[in-house]
Amino acid sequence: MHLARGSIVAATSVLTRPRKQSRDATLQKADTLLAAAAALIAEKGFEATAIRDVGRRLEVSLGGMYYYFASKDDLLFQIQHRTFTALLAEQERVAEQPGSAEDRLHRLLVGHLAFFARHPNEMKICTFELESLKGDFYDRVLVVRRRYFRLVADVIADLTGRRERKPRGHDRHVTLFVFGMLNWAFMWYQTSKDGPVEAVAAEMLELIVNGAAPRKRR
Amino acid sequence: MHLARGSIVAATSVLTRPRKQSRDATLQKADTLLAAAAALIAEKGFEATAIRDVGRRLEVSLGGMYYYFASKDDLLFQIQHRTFTALLAEQERVAEQPGSAEDRLHRLLVGHLAFFARHPNEMKICTFELESLKGDFYDRVLVVRRRYFRLVADVIADLTGRRERKPRGHDRHVTLFVFGMLNWAFMWYQTSKDGPVEAVAAEMLELIVNGAAPRKRR
DNA sequence: TTGTAATTCGAACGATCGTTCGAAATCACG
DNA sequence: CGTGATTTCGAACGATCGTTCGAATTACAA
Numbered sequence: 001m002h003l004a005r006g007s008i009v010a011a012t013s014v015l016t017r018p019r020k021q022s023r024d025a026t027l028q029k030a031d032t033l034l035a036a037a038a039a040l041i042a043e044k045g046f047e048a049t050a051i052r053d054v055g056r057r058l059e060v061s062l063g064g065m066y067y068y069f070a071s072k073d074d075l076l077f078q079i080q081h082r083t084f085t086a087l088l089a090e091q092e093r094v095a096e097q098p099g100s101a102e103d104r105l106h107r108l109l110v111g112h113l114a115f116f117a118r119h120p121n122e123m124k125i126c127t128f129e130l131e132s133l134k135g136d137f138y139d140r141v142l143v144v145r146r147r148y149f150r151l152v153a154d155v156i157a158d159l160t161g162r163r164e165r166k167p168r169g170h171d172r173h174v175t176l177f178v179f180g181m182l183n184w185a186f187m188w189y190q191t192s193k194d195g196p197v198e199a200v201a202a203e204m205l206e207l208i209v210n211g212a213a214p215r216k217r218r
Numbered sequence: 219m220h221l222a223r224g225s226i227v228a229a230t231s232v233l234t235r236p237r238k239q240s241r242d243a244t245l246q247k248a249d250t251l252l253a254a255a256a257a258l259i260a261e262k263g264f265e266a267t268a269i270r271d272v273g274r275r276l277e278v279s280l281g282g283m284y285y286y287f288a289s290k291d292d293l294l295f296q297i298q299h300r301t302f303t304a305l306l307a308e309q310e311r312v313a314e315q316p317g318s319a320e321d322r323l324h325r326l327l328v329g330h331l332a333f334f335a336r337h338p339n340e341m342k343i344c345t346f347e348l349e350s351l352k353g354d355f356y357d358r359v360l361v362v363r364r365r366y367f368r369l370v371a372d373v374i375a376d377l378t379g380r381r382e383r384k385p386r387g388h389d390r391h392v393t394l395f396v397f398g399m400l401n402w403a404f405m406w407y408q409t410s411k412d413g414p415v416e417a418v419a420a421e422m423l424e425l426i427v428n429g430a431a432p433r434k435r436r
Numbered sequence: 437t438t439g440t441a442a443t444t445c446g447a448a449c450g451a452t453c454g455t456t457c458g459a460a461a462t463c464a465c466g
Numbered sequence: 467c468g469t470g471a472t473t474t475c476g477a478a479c480g481a482t483c484g485t486t487c488g489a490a491t492t493a494c495a496a
Contacts, residue, residue: 051455072453180401184394188394208430210428
């Protein structure tokens with residue numbers, strides 16, 4: 001039911017179809033299919049991934065896939081919208097806890113990297129395949145992304161102390177720099193090589209707050 | 219001639235075929251086709267772009283395209299390899315000029331963003347479609363990318379003063395953070411909104427060197 | 437102008453893809 | 467058990483794509 005905010009196109013899927021009693025196993029299977037699709041799309045790209053192959057990996061026929069998803073575009077939308085909504089919800093809870101601007105930014109960095117470490121396929125898709133979304137799908141994902149941007153931008157505004165009403169100049173750029181660092185992580189981050197996300201987040205926070213140059217005096 | 223280091227597959231193209239006398243107009247036309255292809259691929263993605271459409275934009279028949287390029291993969295390789303080689307050459311010249319670590323990093327940031335502003339389509343493709351390259355194509359582009367990474371990493375090692383032989387720990391992460399900021403720029407940078415690249419580079423340098431928090435004392 | 441190499445074209449092939457559809461199978465429940 | 471809704475399947479359609487190939491056309495040197 002809380003999954004019901006799915007596709008808006010005319011075609012139906014098990015996620016959008018009204019039902020007297022949505023069986024739990026069905027929604028669970030939809031989740032499994034979405035995860036398998038995310039793994040394939042993250043590996044080969046959205047356009048290069050065939051719905052046939054997603055089904056094959058879980059032994060679901062091609063026709064069966066269309067019982068769970070209205071279209072291939074709907075599949076991509078579900079992945080991105082669910083992922084970013086979940087990330088936003090987690091981070092909103094993290095941000096509202098008390099602490100200095102530096103503390104809250106630190107927790108947000110850890111939260112983002114930890115979420116990425118838990119859902120690497122989905123997060124990679126959110127970064128690489130945003131522009132593969134069309135029309136309303138694109139718009140609806142953008143709404144969530146913008147709320148997440150504001151969340152981080154507000155904390156960074158506290159940190160710099162400039163306190164622009166809506167970050168348009170300097171603070172906006174710093175926020176975009178931070179998102180650049182975060183989103184580029186999936187190009188290189190490996191737990192075995194780079195340590196736990198907490199360590200990476202600490203390094204990132206140090207750079208954002210104090211920079212990388214050695215202290216001049218004292 | 220200097221373009222001759224193209225495809226390595228068995229199939230031939232005008233860029234790789236040996237010729238007694240490569241006519242200048244032909245190589246120039248190949249450049250035009252590559253630029254048109256880059257515009258389309260940057261807009262719709264590599265898999266979603268049809269060679270037919272690239273030709274259509276410049277009124278070249280489908281068969282004609284295969285006179286200039288050995289395959290669709292070769293087309294993508296040419297774009298990425300030429301672009302990154304050109305960027306590396308420019309930045310090597312920038313880096314070897316004298317100055318403090320901060321000065322040289324500043325010039326590298328300006329150089330990168332300026333190159334990006336001059337070739338947004340090609341740079342976007344280098345970021346988004348790296349993993350669309352297959353086999354040898356992927357490897358050969360990676361060689362150039364690694365040289366560029368080292369170039370920036372060395373300057374950053376000077377900046378932090380840690381002087382690790384090969385950046386594996388802290389300096390490596392700082393370098394990856396910097397590349398994240400740079401490569402994320404095409405998601406938001408617009409001259410009209412964000413000012414000239416020199417201004418953005420200055421903000422980026424300030425963050426990298428001193429951080430974003432207000433100076434505690436003095 | 438003649439001959440040779442370079443360039444362009446158009447048609448065709450095989451493969452793959454997204455989507456549809458109706459029948460079959462399965463499940464929940466009286 | 468029986469009945470209706472839910473789920474699964476397999477085949478098929480139309481469209482698009484990368485690639486090949488040989489003929490036709492153009493450009494350049496002798």
